[in-house]
Each structure stands twice: as structure tokens, then as C-alpha cells.
Amino acid sequence: MTAHDLRGSTTAQDEILRIDNVTKSYGPVRALRGVSLSIRRGTIHGLLGENGAGKSTLVGIISGQRSPTSGQIVMDGRPLHHVDVKTMEQAGVFLVTQEPMIIDNLTAAENLMLGIWPVKNGFVDWKALRQDALRILEGSGIDANALAGRLDAVARRKLNILRAMFSGGKVIILDEPTAALTVADRRVLFDFMRRLKSDGVTFIFISHYNDEILEICDAVSVLRDGGLAGGSEDVASLSSEQLTELVLGRGLTLFQRDRRDHAGKAPHVSLRDVKGQYLSLKAMDIAAGEVVGLTGLPGAGAKELARAIFGLYPASGTIAIDGTQRRLPRTPRAALDAGIAFLSDDRRRDGAVGKMSIGQNIALSSLPARARMGYIDRAAEAEIIDRYFKAMDVKAPNPDYAVDTLSGGNQQKVCLGRVLATEPRLLIVDEPTRGIDVGVKQDVLRIIDELSAAGVSVIIVSTDTDELVRAVDRVCIFEHGQIKETLTGEAITVERLRSSVQA
Numbered sequence: 056m057t058a059h060d061l062r063g064s065t066t067a068q069d070e071i072l073r074i075d076n077v078t079k080s081y082g083p084v085r086a087l088r089g090v091s092l093s094i095r096r097g098t099i100h101g102l103l104g105e106n107g108a109g110k111s112t113l114v115g116i117i118s119g120q121r122s123p124t125s126g127q128i129v130m131d132g133r134p135l136h137h138v139d140v141k142t143m144e145q146a147g148v149f150l151v152t153q154e155p156m157i158i159d160n161l162t163a164a165e166n167l168m169l170g171i172w173p174v175k176n177g178f179v180d181w182k183a184l185r186q187d188a189l190r191i192l193e194g195s196g197i198d199a200n201a202l203a204g205r206l207d208a209v210a211r212r213k214l215n216i217l218r219a220m221f222s223g224g225k226v227i228i229l230d231e232p233t234a235a236l237t238v239a240d241r242r243v244l245f246d247f248m249r250r251l252k253s254d255g256v257t258f259i260f261i262s263h264y265n266d267e268i269l270e271i272c273d274a275v276s277v278l279r280d281g282g283l284a285g286g287s288e289d290v291a292s293l294s295s296e297q298l299t300e301l302v303l304g305r306g307l308t309l310f311q312r313d314r315r316d317h318a319g320k321a322p323h324v325s326l327r328d329v330k331g332q333y334l335s336l337k338a339m340d341i342a343a344g345e346v347v348g349l350t351g352l353p354g355a356g357a358k359e360l361a362r363a364i365f366g367l368y369p370a371s372g373t374i375a376i377d378g379t380q381r382r383l384p385r386t387p388r389a390a391l392d393a394g395i396a397f398l399s400d401d402r403r404r405d406g407a408v409g410k411m412s413i414g415q416n417i418a419l420s421s422l423p424a425r426a427r428m429g430y431i432d433r434a435a436e437a438e439i440i441d442r443y444f445k446a447m448d449v450k451a452p453n454p455d456y457a458v459d460t461l462s463g464g465n466q467q468k469v470c471l472g473r474v475l476a477t478e479p480r481l482l483i484v485d486e487p488t489r490g491i492d493v494g495v496k497q498d499v500l501r502i503i504d505e506l507s508a509a510g511v512s513v514i515i516v517s518t519d520t521d522e523l524v525r526a527v528d529r530v531c532i533f534e535h536g537q538i539k540e541t542l543t544g545e546a547i548t549v550e551r552l553r554s555s556v557q558a
């Protein structure tokens with residue numbers, strides 16, 4: 056494998072998009088330092104890099120959402136000036152974000168036409184609308200008349216991609232499009248992308264998962280600290296280890312927990328008769344120091360149970376921690392008071408508070424418990440902030456920076472730091488390494504392992520089979536609100552988990 060500048064290896068003819076010496080500074084932060092790369096027409100081009108390497112900034116510039124400090128973008132041989140979203144969309148470049156921009160109470164067909172409804176004499180031409188929608192939805196497996204709110208996650212993502220194409224998209228940028236998709240849905244999305252690729256669509260694909268990159272991408276470019284660190288136009292020839300080395304600039308030892316059998320040990324956490332709308336769990340015991348994985352298809356109960364324990368999902372039942380039995384908490388505050396901490400998978404909704412500083416975010420959940428008679432102990436606060444800022448290796452000059460200046464992965468680290476700062480007896484983390492790069496992922500799994508060694512019971516809700524295999528002692532697979540199967544020891548393998556979750 057050669058790490059080379061991709062620019063020299065593509066002829067003008069098959070090049071659809073070129074980025075020429077693009078830089079971007081946010082005040083003193085140099086997010087991009089002279090990045091040049093070339094994207095070939097009709098390929099899937101992976102964009103890789105550690106958290107904070109500059110991927111979102113680069114695709115933000117390519118899609119016109121952010122303006123470069125210097126440099127230019129050349130589309131179909133034409134340099135583009137005054138680049139903004141409209142210019143880029145007119146040129147055929149669309150960014151499809153993780154949050155599908157879909158209106159639930161319109162049909163799939165109507166969503167597809169949003170903003171570009173065909174107009175005849177100033178009126179919507181419903182016939183043309185319907186014909187166009189049917190044509191483009193044909194073969195995608197999406198019912199043109201279905202209300203978008205009723206579509207599943209993969210259909211919503213497909214709909215977004217189709218909408219970009221329908222609006223004239225030639226280069227479609229997908230920023231971590233597989234987040235929250237099951238293994239089967241991922242396959243459907245990839246097949247769909249391959250089909251569009253054979254029709255000439257070009258994709259720029261951001262992902263932290265090596266297996267996805269190796270499966271779907273033709274070429275890759277790797278950013279490191281805002282610069283182009285290398286790439287390959289022959290992804291098929293790369294191994295997962297080579298890809299990791301390209302991203303990190305070094306080899307990596309993957310974390311593997313030394314799985315322990317906790318059967319027969321006194322329970323540290325006991326759940327009894329947990330019942331909610333889509334949840335019905337008779338009993339679950341977790342030992343001190345045990346790490347339990349919960350998994351299953353969406354809506355099967357794993358996520359619901361985790362949220363119920365933290366007072367975020369209405370459910371009846373009891374929980375005992377350290378021998379103290381109580382009703383399931385009704386609110387997160389009551390859960391925190393009971394020694395339970397929770398990391399949500401949805402940083403945007405109940406995750407980081409963007410305008411506040413990193414430090415304030417870290418201290419947010421633990422401070423009420425530490426405040427005495429309404430007074431906050433500033434020295435204790437500073438100590439906590441310093442400890443978790445360092446432990447999570449947050450990429451920012453200091454903890455006074457606002458959270459919304461951080462890259463997505465670094466925001467996730469701040470959220471985890473905040474949860475850990477509460478020093479819980481039961482830690483619940485939902486998709487703890489989603490959006491986090493392969494290097495930091497090992498650190499997060501190691502931190503969870505160390506916490507468990509100190510006697511904390513841990514629940515990891517995850518659809519990432521690799522994460523479950525590396526981090527837990529036991530996996531409970533949910534179906535219809537109940538535990539369908541439990542795996543321990545040697546039985547926890549990627550293959551077994553995949554077949555059990557889909558079966």
C-alpha cells in the first residue's frame with residue numbers, strides 16, 4: 056500500500072470533484088491546512104480520520120455549508136466561486152446528514168419533492184409530481200404513498216439520498232449514514248448505494264468503521280490534524296490493520312476484556328417485574344464489577360430497559376442497588392441520586408449542552424450531589440473537570456472552550472466524562488462509542504473495564520457487535536420486550552450475535 060496524494064493519479068476526465076489547497080481556521084484553531092484531493096466520477100470515496108481530524112469541516116466546505124479560509128473547489132472541471140449551499144446544490148453536490156430531514160406527516164413521494172415541486176402555471180402539478188415520485192422510488196423498496204413517519208430508519212435514509220438525487224445530485228456526501236442501523240439495514244443501504252453508483256452517482260462516505268470502509272469504498276482519503284495524511288485508490292488491497300495505521304499514523308492494540316463468569320455471585324443490582332409499554336422483564340441481576348451487554352432490533356426492549364432504569368421511559372417495577380430496594384426512578388434526578396448514571400445515544404437531544412463550556416458540561420450532573428447547602432465547592436469542581444478532561448483526552452486547548460466548537464466525537468467524550476464524574480454504582484451507556492474513532496474507542500472500552508474492576512456494575516446497550524465482543528461478560532438479546540437469549544464466555548462472538556439478533 057502506498058499512502059499518496061490522490062491528486063496526481065486521476066485524469067481530468069474521470070474526476071468529478073477536486074479540492075485544491077483548502078484551509079480553514081476557526082480563530083486560533085487550524086481545522087484544515089491545505090488539503091488537496093480528487094474524487095473520481097461514479098466511485099464511493101471514503102473520508103477517514105480521527106475525531107477532530109477535519110472531516111466534517113471538509114465536507115461542510117464541499118457542500119457549501121461553511122466557507123474555506125483559502126483554496127478552491129473545482130466541480131466537473133469548473134472552479135466554483137462564492138461557494139454556498141445553493142451554488143453547490145446547483146452544481147450537484149448534496150450533504151445528507153445523520154438526522155434525516157423528513158416531514159413525518161407527508162408521504163414518501165411528497166417528501167421527495169419537497170422544495171422542488173413541479174409547478175405548472177404557479178400551481179402544483181400533482182400528476183407530474185406523482186409520476187416523478189413513482190419513477191424515482193421504483194425499485195427502492197419504498198412505498199410512494201406511505202407516510203414518512205411510518206418508514207423505518209433505512210427507508211428514511213434512502214429517501215434522503217433519493218431526494219438529493221432528485222434535486223440533481225451527482226456527488227452525495229453521507230456523514231456516518233449507518234449510525235443506528237441494524238446489520239441487515241446496513242446491507243440494504245449498501246446495496247442501494249452500489250446500485251446508484253452503477254448509475255453514475257458519486258458518494259463521499261464518512262465512517263469510523265473499518266469493515267464498512269473495506270466493504271463499500273473504492274478509494275479513501277485520510278485526514279490527520281487537518282492535513283491529508285494519505286489515501287488509497289485501491290481499498291480492496293487494504294487490510295483492516297493497514298487502514299487503522301493510515302488513520303492513526305501508528306498501529307493499534309485492540310482492547311479485549313478478560314471476560315469473567317459472575318454466575319452465582321451475590322447480585323449488586325437487581326431488577327424485578329419491570330413493565331412498560333414495550334417492556335416486560337421478570338428479573339435481571341447484575342454482580343458488582345460485571346459488564347452486561349443489551350442488544351436486539353430497534354424496539355425490542357434493550358434501549359427501553361436502559362431508559363426505564365434511568366427514569367426516561369415509563370415503567371413499573373423495582374431496582375435494588377447495594378441492598379437498597381426502591382421503585383424504578385421516575386426521573387433522571389432520582390436515578391442519579393440512587394447512584395445510577397446514563398449516557399444517552401442521542402447527544403443532540405439529551406447530550407452535551409453546546410453553548411456551555413466543556414468544563415461546565417463535565418460538572419453538570421455531579422454538581423448538585425456535591426453542592427453543600429446550595430454552595431458549590433469550586434476547588435472540587437475544578438478537580439473533577441481537570442480529571443475527566445484529561446481522562447477523556449478531549450481535543451481542545453482547555454476546558455473553557457464551548458462544547459459546540461468540538462468535533463462530534465469529542466462532544467461524545469465530554470458526555471461520557473460527565474456521566475463518569477457522577478461516580479455511579481450502576482453505569483448505563485447507550486452506544487458509547489458511536490461516532491468515536493477507532494483509537495478512542497479502545498480508550499473508552501478500557502475506561503469501562505477499569506470502572507468495573509472498581510466494583511461498578513455496567514450495562515452497555517449496543518448494536519455494535521464488535522464492541523459487545525470486546526467489552527462485556529454477558530450479552531442479553533432482546534425480542535418483544537423480553538430477553539430472548541443470553542450469551543456468556545466463548546459464545547459471545549460477532550457471528551453468533553449477528554445470527555441471534557436477526558433470527
Ligand SMILES: Nc1ncnc2c1ncn2[C@@H]1O[C@H](COP(=O)(O)OP(=O)(O)OP(=O)(O)O)[C@@H](O)[C@H]1O
Nearest residue numbers: 081086106107108109110111112460461462463464
Ligand atoms: N465552530 C467551530 N469553532 C471552533 N473550532 C471548531 C469549530 N468547528 C470545528 N472546530 C474544530 O475544527 C477541528 C476539526 O473538526 P471537525 O468537526 O471537522 O472534525 P471531524 O474529523 O469531523 O471529527 P469527528 O470524527 O469527531 O466528527 C476540531 O479541532 C474542532 O474542534
